[in-house]
Amino acid sequence: MRWLKLALVFWLAAPGLCAPAAASAAVEHRFALLAGAPDGGAGTQPLRYAERDARRMLGILTRLGGVRPEDARLLLSPGADEVRRALAELSDKSRAAREQGEATVLLVYYSGHAREGSLRLRETRLGLDELKHLLDEAAADVRIGLLDSCRSGAITRAKGVRQAPAFDVSRASGPRGLVLVTSSGADEDSQESDAIGGSFFTHHLASGLLGDADASGDGQVTLAEAYAYAYARTVASTADTAGGVQHPAYLYDLGGAGDVVLTSLPSGAAALVFPAAAEGSYVVLDGAGRAVAEVSKRGGSARRLALPDGRYTVKKRLAAGDGLLVADVRLAGAPAELDEGGMRRVALERDPQKGFGGARWSLFAGAGGQRFFGPSAASGLFPPAGLGGLELVVRDDLGHGLSWGLDAAAGGGSSSLGLSSDPLGFRFTEVSGGASLWKELGFGPVTLSAGARLAALYLARSFSSRSDLPSQYFFTITPGLTATAAWRVSERFSAVARLRGHYLFYNVDQNLSLGYAELLLGVEYALGP
């Protein structure tokens, strides 16, 4: 069955067989509904990039896809009723446009959970059959559904896969009908990737819409080109993943003349141009280090990615063992050609496709306490202390799931020497700083981590009840372990409990091997865009 799909894809995408987009006499008016739904309710793990996927598609469609911002609806973490209302609203607007004589296109994009024949929107459900029915009934000439969710291919089963009718180029009217494109088959999971910062399907679809799918080189990416591109790339990208290979599917019930152009690539606007001589696989990262497009090309013809103005990093994979070539590119209102000769070579382990998705920085602030174990605490040698601390955390810098951090804490307290009947009260301060390296494991919104820490510890005390007694200090370097439980409460904020256990060798009065623990409760804020 899959070879049949593939054959159809190539047939659709082949420039010689697929009719070019017809120049319709009617003004075309496009509407778009984009929903990112990371929360699929009970029994599902929150998706990390669903909302970003929706935002990314919104940006492409409003910039290159002919959708005016006022005709787009972006829904983040919506319920089913919100989707229904937004779809009805856009359908009404489309109907009004049609009554004005305009040709209309309604595009619905969804990134989120789906299971058992329904889109899962928090604790609510929107059946795939209902969605298809709503699209069928929507008052638009062309209705396009793009579903990036697990088992979304089930929506194509209603009528099964069938070949699109031959376009009648003699008809003056443009295409009409319904197209459904799904990210995976009816029995397949759709997968996200930290390396690319999104779902595989949307990532490749977006790359194609930006221009890499423009197989004909006419400056337009048609629906057929985009699907063919996304299909091939998604299958290739997921072939070796733990989740299994993912085969996008589609239902194509489109009549009329010509294909649907999804994006147009303006020739004079900002664009990253890969020259004809360029050959190989390239990854384009935005200023935040997130992958925005991939380009895989052969030599002989130039390729253009219509990107917004900004700074980008282009990486080219070399043969195994040879690392990467990297170049920084700035786009400012005009096309810029990649100078491959000026690219610098970097180590392979920093390849974004092999786990390096760009370092992610965050800042942790917390408060808690420190307590020594055993007799040293009872004797008042090292009393319990209150602590407040900061930690700068860098994730995925040294490898995927591997994080390091630099921390500093200060605190202190008061106590007394419990060695006589007339206790000597003292106040003490503590300053510590450390470097930690740990591995993280994610369980939905909860992340657990464990690692090692090396800290410098400085303690100083003075005797408040006997000012004539000398102040004292102690300084040491201590090795320890760190463990953290974090609960992500929003896109940027996490509630964090951080526990550290350390060994301390005390050697002033006598040689003692001591241990102490620190517990900090606080908030971590993700830095960067």
Added chain:
Amino acid sequence: MRSVREVAIVPRTRRGRAALPAAVVALALGAGCGSWSNEDILFVAALPTREALALKVPASAGQALCAPPGPSQVWGWARPVGDGLNGAVDTVLALVDLVKRTAPTTRETDVRVWGPWDDQKHPGMEVRVTMRRSRDAAGVPSFAYEFEERPRGGAFQHVLDGSFRGQSAGAGTGEFILHFATARALGISDHPDRDPYGDLTVQYDRTGDPRTIGLDVPAGPQSENLTEFNYGFAGYQNGNGEFDYVFVNQQAQRYEVRARFDAAGAGLAEVKLVLSLASSFTYHQCWDSQGCVTNVQDFPTTFFPNGISGLCPNGVCPKGACPTF
């Protein structure tokens, strides 16, 4: 009392040079460095403090302008004597403070040693301080300490010895002896013309109420007025106090004074003048909070028409109020 000597102690330079690499090696091995030690505190807390030794005499002593018969001479002596003892305390505390500012050089279970270090105040001299701890059968700790000086390369000699016994630094008994003769022999006496020739001994007791301080000092040949001076002071928590002292002047006249005063400065005293083994005279006097004599019990005679105290003009002694204790 007068200042005996001042000492400035600094660690030797070569010791400082050695500290840095030692710290680096220690850190490399995971060891700490510093002075954080409960045991050190217990040792140092046993050394005398200003609070333990200071005499607290009401401010009126010796300051009043009084109508005849005038201010109390006995009460007037209280402040100079107190100031003198506080001066001796300052000398001792100057030594003690130097120890308190520096971590011990050597630590053993019941021994702490500071130095030997160069005595910057006296070039060519070295100083060492040793403290030893012992416990009696009841577990009450006692500390003995020695401050020693020597010419570099010579033998150490004690310039200050002391001890303290008590469960805590705030409640115990202590004693120290300043060896003026040794200091003079070592050439480190800062006031050789004024300092006593013998040992100045101070005892203090902070175990109850009153807290007491005693002072014994022999006078030297250059001392103009005193050949011997013994002083005792007791301070109560309510501000009342007692002092008694004995001194013998160059005329071999021995004065024995016992006095009590309240927190405001009013007091009474018994003064005994011993002229010889067979001849002594005693009188009593009271004074108010301004230090002015209010009552005198004296016995004017032919030889002393105004009384031994000189406070009974024409043989008439004042009969005003006396405080009660």
